[in-house]
Amino acid sequence: MNRPGGEVRQRADTSGALLSLLAHDLREPLGPIELALSMIIEASSPDTAEIAGYAEANCRRMQRLIDAVLWAMRPPGALEREPADLAQIASAAAEIARVLGTACSVVAESCDVDVVPAAMRDAIASLLDCIPDRVTAVL
Incomplete structure (x- = not known):
């Protein structure tokens, strides 16, 4: 027999695990992309550096958006x-x-x-x- 609240706790644990996996999978590729872009910026012409800088800024923006979505999905007690x-x-x-x-x-x-x-x-x-x-x- 299930204990009261057991299903809710299990769902919360499952959601937390999914959220953690999602956070990792969404953020993980952004680090190498940002590093590559910073290397391009340092080693290229001003025009290319400007384009890479734009891409790098968008990479940081994507990181912030992912963080915002994950923040909104946190359990109520975390807020x-x-x-x-x-x-x-x-x-x-x-x-x-x-x-x-x-x-x-x-x-x-x-x-x-x-x-x-x-x-x-x-x-x-x-x-x-x-x-x-x-x-x-x-x-």
Whole structure:
């Protein structure tokens, strides 16, 4: 006999496993593509570098879109607000943007906010990644 909620838990576990597999399968090819594009940018003529730069930006955009879809599919408990320090969140976002290739820094004073920290971090990182040149964000 099934325990109450057992089927729901099993479905949640199955959904989580599927989501994890989907995340890996969608993201995995983007890393080598982005690396190849960055190598093309460094070793080619300005016209070719411009085209490759456009493709590289679209690759990063695809990564953000995949992240957004996966974020929306998270279980409800993962999206709970909590008190957090905006300066720490912004610093983490800047680190993500730097890893994605955006030369940026964040100057932020400590400020307590009530947010979903990972969502705020990802939103700030996406904003920083959209700015083409070196940027310093002041919060």
